[in-house]
Amino acid sequence: MKKLKIVFAALLLLIPVFLYAELTGTEVMQEVYNRPKGNGMASELVMTITNSRGSVRVRSIQQYQLKDNGVEKKLMFFTTPADVKGTSFMTWSYENGQTDDRWIYLPAMRRIRRISSDGSNDSFMGSDFTYEDMTLRYPDLDRHQVTGEEQIQGRSYLVVESTPLNPVQGYLFTRSWIDPDTYAGIRKEFIDSTGQVVRRLSVESIKQVDGIWVVTDMTMENLVKKSSTRIQMQEVTFDSGLNDSFFSERQMQRGPKR
Amino acid sequence: MKKYLLSLLIILAAASLLSAQELEINGLLGSHQALGVEKGDFHELRETLNLKLEYWGEQGNLHVSPYFNIDPLTAAGEWSELGVREMYIDLIGNFLDLRIGKQAVFWGQAEGAFITDVVSPQNLSSFILADFEEIRIGIPAVKATAYFGPFTVETLWIQKFIPTILPGTDSPWRTELMPDLSGDLSGVILPEANLENSEVFARASYFGSLMTVEIMGGYSWNDLPVAEGVPMNPDLVYHRSVITGGNISTTVGPVGVRAEGAVTLNKPYSSFQPEISPVLVTENHHLIQGLIGLDGTLYDFNFSVQYILNYINNYNPALVNQKEILHTATLRIQRKFLDDRLTASFLSYLGFDPLDSLIRPEVSFWIEDGLKVSAGADIFLGEPEGKFGIYEGKSQITASLQWYF
Numbered sequence: 135m136k137k138l139k140i141v142f143a144a145l146l147l148l149i150p151v152f153l154y155a156e157l158t159g160t161e162v163m164q165e166v167y168n169r170p171k172g173n174g175m176a177s178e179l180v181m182t183i184t185n186s187r188g189s190v191r192v193r194s195i196q197q198y199q200l201k202d203n204g205v206e207k208k209l210m211f212f213t214t215p216a217d218v219k220g221t222s223f224m225t226w227s228y229e230n231g232q233t234d235d236r237w238i239y240l241p242a243m244r245r246i247r248r249i250s251s252d253g254s255n256d257s258f259m260g261s262d263f264t265y266e267d268m269t270l271r272y273p274d275l276d277r278h279q280v281t282g283e284e285q286i287q288g289r290s291y292l293v294v295e296s297t298p299l300n301p302v303q304g305y306l307f308t309r310s311w312i313d314p315d316t317y318a319g320i321r322k323e324f325i326d327s328t329g330q331v332v333r334r335l336s337v338e339s340i341k342q343v344d345g346i347w348v349v350t351d352m353t354m355e356n357l358v359k360k361s362s363t364r365i366q367m368q369e370v371t372f373d374s375g376l377n378d379s380f381f382s383e384r385q386m387q388r389g390p391k392r
Numbered sequence: 393m394k395k396y397l398l399s400l401l402i403i404l405a406a407a408s409l410l411s412a413q414e415l416e417i418n419g420l421l422g423s424h425q426a427l428g429v430e431k432g433d434f435h436e437l438r439e440t441l442n443l444k445l446e447y448w449g450e451q452g453n454l455h456v457s458p459y460f461n462i463d464p465l466t467a468a469g470e471w472s473e474l475g476v477r478e479m480y481i482d483l484i485g486n487f488l489d490l491r492i493g494k495q496a497v498f499w500g501q502a503e504g505a506f507i508t509d510v511v512s513p514q515n516l517s518s519f520i521l522a523d524f525e526e527i528r529i530g531i532p533a534v535k536a537t538a539y540f541g542p543f544t545v546e547t548l549w550i551q552k553f554i555p556t557i558l559p560g561t562d563s564p565w566r567t568e569l570m571p572d573l574s575g576d577l578s579g580v581i582l583p584e585a586n587l588e589n590s591e592v593f594a595r596a597s598y599f600g601s602l603m604t605v606e607i608m609g610g611y612s613w614n615d616l617p618v619a620e621g622v623p624m625n626p627d628l629v630y631h632r633s634v635i636t637g638g639n640i641s642t643t644v645g646p647v648g649v650r651a652e653g654a655v656t657l658n659k660p661y662s663s664f665q666p667e668i669s670p671v672l673v674t675e676n677h678h679l680i681q682g683l684i685g686l687d688g689t690l691y692d693f694n695f696s697v698q699y700i701l702n703y704i705n706n707y708n709p710a711l712v713n714q715k716e717i718l719h720t721a722t723l724r725i726q727r728k729f730l731d732d733r734l735t736a737s738f739l740s741y742l743g744f745d746p747l748d749s750l751i752r753p754e755v756s757f758w759i760e761d762g763l764k765v766s767a768g769a770d771i772f773l774g775e776p777e778g779k780f781g782i783y784e785g786k787s788q789i790t791a792s793l794q795w796y797f
Binding site: 383 | 544597
């Protein structure tokens with residue numbers, strides 16, 4: 135009887151493998167891309183940047199997000215510290231794989247500058263996140279492969295390796311740990327051509343807000359520079375009355391909703 | 393001095409009274425020093441306080457940005473200055489915004505060049521070395537901005553003409569060729585403040601995924617006067633011109649590309665005509681200006697390069713201190729180190745005929761958030777006939793400490 139229980143338990147553990155075994159890497163990452171993220175999201179981000187000597191800098195950001203007609207629009211306003219206050223950053227990401235559009239507004243210059251998305255792997259405002267990390271990478275830009283399954287804190291996660299079809303600066307491929315139930319990623323590693331993990335993203339907290347799974351706490355470690363950046367998301371709301379016209383040149387200059 | 397301090401105290405007291413009602417106060421306290429390399433004389437010993445007060449209501453906001461400068465190098469009795477850079481009310485509608493009051497206007501895509509960015513006059517009392525915001529002078533205006541999806545239409549009515557300020561008679565940046573536009577402007581004939589003498593500008597723009605396009609036009613007074621009459625004691629007279637232009641910006645691969653152009657129709661110039669009396673007369677010529685600029689990042693170096701062309705149509709060699717064609721280039725390179733705490737930058741203006749240059753290397757370090765210390769130099773090189781070469785003996789080393797709050 136005891137043996138039967140063990141076999142039964144083992145079979146139960148294998149169920150997810152059978153369930154997801156048929157999904158290819160591309161299908162998994164497509165599910166990740168398409169998972170419900172809610173619409174009209176507004177949130178406050180606290181970005182804590184810690185350098186190799188332990189020195190800490192904190193930035194507060196007001197963030198808005200809207201997906202409409204296959205275009206995901208995001209607008210971020212830096213609210214503290216005073217030297218970056220008023221800086222805003224807008225991205226339009228396209229579901230059809232079209233190159234992202236990016237703009238930055240620097241209040242000291244009082245001008246909006248269009249930024250090339252070829253610099254996607256440049257640091258985002260001095261943090262360990264890159265500009266690309268701040269948007270969702272379109273799955274067709276990479277070749278994906280499910281390389282296995284791993285238990286983390288008692289939960290099972292699919293491990294997917296994604297190799298860019300066109301070389302990108304900063305890494306050769308990524309390895310992502312995906313929850314097969316929610317299709318939320320909880321960890322991601324960026325690996326260089328020598329096989330070394332150069333950056334690691336860890337999700338510390340994921341919460342359900344209005345039925346949507348939202349990553350509310352994550353840390354990006356730069357294992358080469360020995361620095362890290364933690365982003366904590368607060369005051370998350372959905373359907374916050376945003377419309378397409380909010381994601382505009384006008385709003386970039388005017389600042390966050392008041 | 394007492395008057396200034398009292399005004400400042402009144403502004404701060406009013407601010408503190410409003411602070412319970414969502415008033416935002418930000419600002420910058422800075423100390424700037426510049427030392428001439430050739431003579432070891434101080435060019436600048438300035439302390440500056442810039443405040444920005446904003447109050448947000450349901451349908452708009454009010455904005456006041458007072459400043460207070462202390463510079464013991466300016467003439468006796470004038471070493472402190474209190475002013476208001478901008479003071480306006482914004483009324484915000486669904487598709488129409490109104491801005492009423494003293495405001496600085498920033499148009500165009502050029503960096504450090506004024507092609508379509510001609511609405512606000514310039515404070516050139518420190519040549520072109522002042523901070524980006526300090527170089528613009530606020531104007532009394534009513535601005536209406538209408539939004540139609542990706543299209544924006546902006547109209548400006550400037551009630552009173554405000555002229556550009558040039559270096560004062562005691563300034564190291566004053567040259568013999570400059571008209572005296574400092575102080576109380578005595579001897580300068582300014583247009584009367586009436587409806588007929590007001591200025592108008594309009595701009596239409598498209599902001600889209602592929603590109604941003606702007607076209608603009610205006611009927612305004614020229615920011616600098618024309619010398620008329622006798623050379624030793626000319627009349628400085630302002631004239632009006634029509635300007636039209638536009639710009640476009642997009643990205644091509646890894647770089648941002650900007651192009652901007654403008655035509656000033658019948659711009660007035662001073663012409664030396666020895667065969668007639670008086671010898672200085674006004675001649676009108678079309679001025680054509682163009683710029684192309686590239687911005688990007690290469691191996692962690694952020695760069696911007698621009699080429700600027702000025703062309704006077706139907707040029708006459710009798711035009712005083714003017715060239716038919718003027719080529720200028722600018723180069724800005726910047727790199728950040730130590731997790732963005734240290735920034736090294738290099739900015740250069742290069743004139744081609746005659747060959748001259750202004751080179752501005754600078755290193756700045758953020759001691760903590762909001763607190764920045766900088767050291768640099770303004771190096772002038774080249775022929776003394778050039779716009780930059782004329783200051784060859786005025787090269788300086790600079791240092792500043794700035795606290796943003």
